[in-house]
Amino acid sequence: MSGWEMGGRGTPKVSPSRLAAFEILAAVGSGTGHSDELLHSKHVDTLSPEDRNLCTTLVMGVLRWQIALDARLRGLLQRPEQRLADPVAIALRMGAFQLLYLDRVPAHAALNESVELCREAGHPYAAGMVNAVLRKLTSSKKPGAPIYESVAALAERLGHPAWLVERWAAVYGREAAQMICEADQREPSEGKMFTEYDDMPVMDDGSRLVAELAAAAAPEAKRVWDCCAAPGGKTLVLAKRLAAASIIASDVSAKRLAAMKARFRRLDFAERIECVVADAADADSVQGEFNLIVCDAPCSGTGTLAANPEIRHRLQPADLARQAARQRMVLKGALRRLASGGRLVYSTCSLEPEECEQVVSGVTGVRRVPVEGLLGELNRNRILQDEASLESAVRDGALRTLPGVHECDGFFAVVFERT
Numbered sequence: 448m449s450g451w452e453m454g455g456r457g458t459p460k461v462s463p464s465r466l467a468a469f470e471i472l473a474a475v476g477s478g479t480g481h482s483d484e485l486l487h488s489k490h491v492d493t494l495s496p497e498d499r500n501l502c503t504t505l506v507m508g509v510l511r512w513q514i515a516l517d518a519r520l521r522g523l524l525q526r527p528e529q530r531l532a533d534p535v536a537i538a539l540r541m542g543a544f545q546l547l548y549l550d551r552v553p554a555h556a557a558l559n560e561s562v563e564l565c566r567e568a569g570h571p572y573a574a575g576m577v578n579a580v581l582r583k584l585t586s587s588k589k590p591g592a593p594i595y596e597s598v599a600a601l602a603e604r605l606g607h608p609a610w611l612v613e614r615w616a617a618v619y620g621r622e623a624a625q626m627i628c629e630a631d632q633r634e635p636s637e638g639k640m641f642t643e644y645d646d647m648p649v650m651d652d653g654s655r656l657v658a659e660l661a662a663a664a665a666p667e668a669k670r671v672w673d674c675c676a677a678p679g680g681k682t683l684v685l686a687k688r689l690a691a692a693s694i695i696a697s698d699v700s701a702k703r704l705a706a707m708k709a710r711f712r713r714l715d716f717a718e719r720i721e722c723v724v725a726d727a728a729d730a731d732s733v734q735g736e737f738n739l740i741v742c743d744a745p746c747s748g749t750g751t752l753a754a755n756p757e758i759r760h761r762l763q764p765a766d767l768a769r770q771a772a773r774q775r776m777v778l779k780g781a782l783r784r785l786a787s788g789g790r791l792v793y794s795t796c797s798l799e800p801e802e803c804e805q806v807v808s809g810v811t812g813v814r815r816v817p818v819e820g821l822l823g824e825l826n827r828n829r830i831l832q833d834e835a836s837l838e839s840a841v842r843d844g845a846l847r848t849l850p851g852v853h854e855c856d857g858f859f860a861v862v863f864e865r866t
């Protein structure tokens with residue numbers, strides 16, 4: 448049964464915002480939708496601004512805190528080992544999130560509406576349990592700060608899977624891992640890294656930084672290929688910076704390409720970008736050679752968990768090898784089209800070495816261009832703010848930003864030059 452149908456029967460006992468949030472969380476949980484797309488769907492658009500706000504807060508908050516909420520709720524269940532039906536678990540999480548994290552929501556509304564959601568979703572037998580558990584939660588003491596906290600406990604407290612945070616602690620150190628987790632739990636903030644925002648596409652600063660680096664790497668480029676381009680943020684930065692270049696923006700997904708084309712049509716300066724559906728792994732999918740190629744490969748997205756909170760619930764350790772195999776194929780295909788003396792930027796929004804350093808380590812026939820010089824160029828050209836301190840975002844000549852450590856999402860980028 449769909450939540451919208453639930454709302455349509457008789458007098459609605461659940462507010463439109465909670466009903467919409469419940470429905471979206473159910474779709475995300477069953478793998479049939481993405482929070483970002485669903486929160487921008489026609490149905491959510493019909494809600495009042497206040498309801499839309501609460502719906503977004505609930506969806507993003509529950510997805511960000513789900514692991515911590517479940518841990519807290521387990522301690523209050525009579526049979527914690529028993530798996531709850533998905534709608535019951537969602538109603539409980541929504542109630543617990545409102546009670547623990549939202550101080551402007553009255554406790555009775557959070558509690559009663561969770562009970563009602565559970566009933567209306569076809570689980571009336573569990574309504575009493577939901578009521579009792581949420582009541583216990585309101586009167587239970589907040590857990591105190593532990594004297595020693597393991598990385599697994601830190602991960603749980605900050606709503607992340609232990610395996611992911613253990614990897615980050617091993618690669619970046621425990622302090623950085625904690626900063627990443629804390630940043631993932633916050634709303635993404637407004638950009639601060641650049642001197643100018645008015646005329647630029649709305650995007651995360653880390654993503655823009657990769658595109659600015661690419662433009663600085665080949666300011667005289669005549670032919671540019673953005674080979675994994677959709678939704679087109681980096682292409683737009685390239686179009687702004689490289690006014691004389693002809694630009695091809697391609698993507699393997701026809702649907703994503705169509706949305707990107709529509710986005711470009713609304714912007715004068717993007718008119719000259721040629722959009723094509725193409726598999727970058729297949730070097731014959733585009734013609735000729737390019738002086739600049741941006742290969743912003745599809746990846747796990749672990750550097751973007753604040754904006755994409757459900758990634759942490761879906762991603763499995765084994766996915767990283769699959770991602771890496773795809774990234775190697777895309778990079779290999781793109782490199783075949785790089786002109787002599789031309790430059791290629793390989794980037795991901797992943798924090799995982801398998802998708803970053805390990806993908807680029809085996810590349811031959813090109814030299815690495817250290818990013819320090821390009822960052823210096825961005826400073827000299829007053830594109831970066833003076834205080835945008837990025838020294839710590841350079842590792843072995845590559846860009847490596849970390850959420851919470853740097854004021855942007857986590858991005859990796861290396862620059863190659865065809866020798």
Ligand SMILES: C[S@@+](CC[C@H](N)C(=O)[O-])C[C@H]1O[C@@H](n2cnc3c(N)ncnc32)[C@H](O)[C@@H]1O
Pocket residue numbers: 654674675676677678679680681682697698699700703725726727728743744745746777
């Ligand atoms: C990280 S996103 C690109 C983001 C984009 N560069 C931006 O800044 O807005 C990766 C894109 O690669 C596309 N993709 C995946 N496999 C591909 C392939 N083999 N060839 C071309 N594009 C591919 C996906 O459809 C997705 O749109």
